[in-house]
Amino acid sequence: MRMYDLIVKKRDNKTLTREEISYMIQGYVKDEIPDYQMAAMLMAVYFQGMTDEELADLTDIMAHSGDMVDLSEIPGIKVDKHSTGGVGDKTTLIAAPIAAACGVRIAKMSGRGLGHTGGTVDKLEAIPGYQTSIERTRFIEIVKRHGLSVIGQSGNLAPADKKIYALRDVTATVESIPLIAASIMSKKLAAGSDCILLDVKVGSGAFMKSAEDAIALAQKMSAIGEKAGRRVTALITDMDLPLGNCIGNSLEVAEAADTLQGRGPDDLTEICIELAAYMMELAGIGTVSECKAKAKQAVKDGTAMKKLAEMVTAQGGDASVLYRPELFEKAAILYEVKAEKDGYIVHMDAQECGAVSCMLGAGRETKESRIDFSAGIVMRKKTGDRVTKGETVAVLHTSQKELARAAAVRLLAAVEIGEKPPERIPLILAVVDRDGVRAYQDK
Ligand code: URA
Numbered sequence: 001m002r003m004y005d006l007i008v009k010k011r012d013n014k015t016l017t018r019e020e021i022s023y024m025i026q027g028y029v030k031d032e033i034p035d036y037q038m039a040a041m042l043m044a045v046y047f048q049g050m051t052d053e054e055l056a057d058l059t060d061i062m063a064h065s066g067d068m069v070d071l072s073e074i075p076g077i078k079v080d081k082h083s084t085g086g087v088g089d090k091t092t093l094i095a096a097p098i099a100a101a102c103g104v105r106i107a108k109m110s111g112r113g114l115g116h117t118g119g120t121v122d123k124l125e126a127i128p129g130y131q132t133s134i135e136r137t138r139f140i141e142i143v144k145r146h147g148l149s150v151i152g153q154s155g156n157l158a159p160a161d162k163k164i165y166a167l168r169d170v171t172a173t174v175e176s177i178p179l180i181a182a183s184i185m186s187k188k189l190a191a192g193s194d195c196i197l198l199d200v201k202v203g204s205g206a207f208m209k210s211a212e213d214a215i216a217l218a219q220k221m222s223a224i225g226e227k228a229g230r231r232v233t234a235l236i237t238d239m240d241l242p243l244g245n246c247i248g249n250s251l252e253v254a255e256a257a258d259t260l261q262g263r264g265p266d267d268l269t270e271i272c273i274e275l276a277a278y279m280m281e282l283a284g285i286g287t288v289s290e291c292k293a294k295a296k297q298a299v300k301d302g303t304a305m306k307k308l309a310e311m312v313t314a315q316g317g318d319a320s321v322l323y324r325p326e327l328f329e330k331a332a333i334l335y336e337v338k339a340e341k342d343g344y345i346v347h348m349d350a351q352e353c354g355a356v357s358c359m360l361g362a363g364r365e366t367k368e369s370r371i372d373f374s375a376g377i378v379m380r381k382k383t384g385d386r387v388t389k390g391e392t393v394a395v396l397h398t399s400q401k402e403l404a405r406a407a408a409v410r411l412l413a414a415v416e417i418g419e420k421p422p423e424r425i426p427l428i429l430a431v432v433d434r435d436g437v438r439a440y441q442d443k
Contacts, residue, residue, distance in 0.1 A: 003027065003037045010044035018057040025061045025160050035167055042164070042173040050178040052223060058178075059224045062186035065160035069136070069192035071107050074143050077283045078105045080193035081275065082184060084217070085117035087205040087354035088242035088379075092120045092150065093256035094268070095275035097308040100148035101298040102276070102291070104283045107143045109153045109191050113363045113371075116205070116354030118252065121152040126249035126328070126373035130317030142314045148307060149315065158186040175207060181220040188225070195231040195282035198222070199275060202429065203240030205350025211236065211429055218432035226434050233278050234432040235440070237271060238425050241348045241383045244268035248362035248376010248397060254325035260305040271427055273299075278431075331374040331397035335404040339387040343417040348383050352414035356407050360398040372399055377411070384421055 001023045009016060016024075024041065027033040050058065071078050081096060083089050096106050110120035110132075121132045132152040134142075142149040161183050168174045168183075188196050198221055201207075202214035218234035225232035244265045246255040258264050259272060273295045280291035298304040309319040321327045357363065361372030378395045381387050393415060396407055428440040 003033050003041070007037060007040050007044060010041060010048055013048045015051055016054055018061075021054065021057050022061050025058070025065060029065050029160050029163060038164070039167055039171045039173075042168060042171060042176075042179065045178060046173045046176045052220075055178050055182060055220060056224055056227045059182045059185045059189065060228065062158055062160040062164070062182055063189040065186075066156040066158055066190065067154065068190050069107075069109075069157070071140070071143075071192040073140055074105055074107060076105050077195060078107055078143075078193040079195045079197065079279045079283050080106070080108055080188055080191055081197045081199065081279060082188055083199040084180070084184065084201050084207060085114060086201040086239040086243060087117060087350045087357070088244050088247045088252065089118060089201070089239070090120075090123060090244065090246075090252040090256045090268070091199065091272050091275055093123060093253065093308065094259050094264070094272040094304075095279065096148055096150065097260060097311065098272065098276035098295045098298050098304040099279040099283075100146070101303040101307040102280050102294045103285055104147065104279050105143055106148045106150075106279075107139065107191075107193065108150045109157060109187070110150055111153060113358075116351050116358060116363070118247070118249070118354070118363070120150060122371055123249045123252050124150060124317075126253050127312055127317040127321055130312060131315045134315065142311070146307070146310045146314055148311045150311065151315075153187065158190045161186050177213065177217050177220060180207065181217060181224060185221050185224040189228050189230065193230070196225055197275060197279045197282060198232060198234035200234050200236050200432075201239035202236055203238055203350060203425075204348070205242065205354060206239035215430060215432060215437055219437065222432055222434060231282055232433065233282060235274065235278060235428055236430040236432065237428050239350060240425055242350050242353050242379060243271065245379045245382070246376060247353060247357040247379070248360070249371060249373045250325075250328040251376040251378060251397065253321070254328065257305065257308070257322040257325065260299060260308055261302070262299055267427055274428055329374050331372070332399045333397070333401050333404055335396040335398070335408060336392045337394045337396060337408045337411050339381075339389055339391050339393050339417065340412065341417055342388050343386070343419055344421045345381055345383050345385050345387060345393075345415055346418035346420075346422040347416040349414040352410065353377065353379075356396075356411045356414070359407050359410070360396055360403060361400060375399065384424060386421075387417060
């Protein structure tokens with residue numbers, strides 16, 4: 001077999017066999033196929049797409065390129081959750097403890113920030129002492145004892161994805177529905193849970209900019225999961241503005257803890273209750289509406305917050321920062337960004353908000369960059385809010401004084417002020433599962 005012939009085949013919109021896909025992925029992981037040939041293949045896939053069969057084979061082969069995590073020692077149904085990436089998205093820190101407090105077993109491997117989006121592992125590492133890299137046996141032990149553990153992806157989880165993702169990042173082939181579906185689902189299949197709740201983000205801060213694309217991605221991922229014997233539900237959720245008020249690692253941990261204590265912003269609270277309820281439904285705990293009631297109760301009676309603190313302590317972290325966020329190290333500079341005219345915020349470019357947060361130190365510029373956990377943005381106003389000239393729209397947190405002015409200009413440019421309030425976009429747009437796509441209905 002020759003990689004050249006496989007590139008021609010895909011370029012000419014013919015279907016690759018499982019053997020051909022396996023040859024290509026294994027060859028690439030072993031460095032027998034060079035980057036330039038894989039890049040040509042990725043671009044051919046970008047333009048020609050893949051059949052469902054090709055996509056299922058690609059995902060399965062990528063999942064099996066490294067360790068397949070065995071969670072069978074943990075009794076009960078294990079449920080994983082994955083967000084396709086957003087700005088201010090700290091939902092794992094809230095929804096997972098709520099679901100765990102209600103009896104779901106969650107053995108979760110999370111990622112780091114990617115581009116303008118944040119990552120759960122970086123947020124957890126903002127908690128002093130928290131270990132995101134622990135032995136597999138300890139990880140399983142924590143889930144058995146506490147029902148919840150969140151760690152970083154081990155180096156050998158779907159290594160084919162790691163290598164292909166890095167190549168996609170520099171060859172303009174990230175925004176391809178089959179390539180994103182295979183990338184996410186290969187890691188989810190390898191991570192070993194029985195059920196997967198996908199939070200597919202749509203809007204200016206997400207990889208998917210239109211609801212049609214987000215639904216198409218959710219359908220592909222659901223089909224891959226079901227074919228591999230996992231139950232999958234996907235919620236299509238709004239990411240046209242940052243989620244909650246805080247962007248940046250320790251700011252987001254503090255906001256997550258607030259939300260678990262019933263003091264969170266409405267959008268974040270609502271979405272986390274929904275995500276937790278759908279995780280519980282997948283675990284067979286009840287109907288979505290029954291699970292929503294249980295999720296709200298777990299916040300009200302403090303068991304969800306206790307669950308997060310338990311996990312943090314079990315993983316070596318100092319849980320006192322969850323109850324007293326003032327213990328987090330503070331940024332040296334707090335810079336207020338003020339509205340330049342009266343009106344309503346009609347739109348925010350959430351991707352730009354994420355990029356500004358990264359610029360302030362909350363994200364990485366290169367793989368080697370160190371994150372400033374205290375850096376980020378606190379939004380005082382969001383889409384739909386009325387503002388008056390000179391009023392504070394956001395507060396920038398940074399230790400780099402020289403950056404603050406430029407960051408403020410960039411943030412203001414990302415916030416559009418108009419005369420009339422905008423139409424409200426629902427927080428949850430649709431639900432996708434093996435039964436198809438349905439518009440979201442509040443139950
Ligand atoms: N997240 C992933 O893990 N992979 C993608 O391709 C996009 C988002």
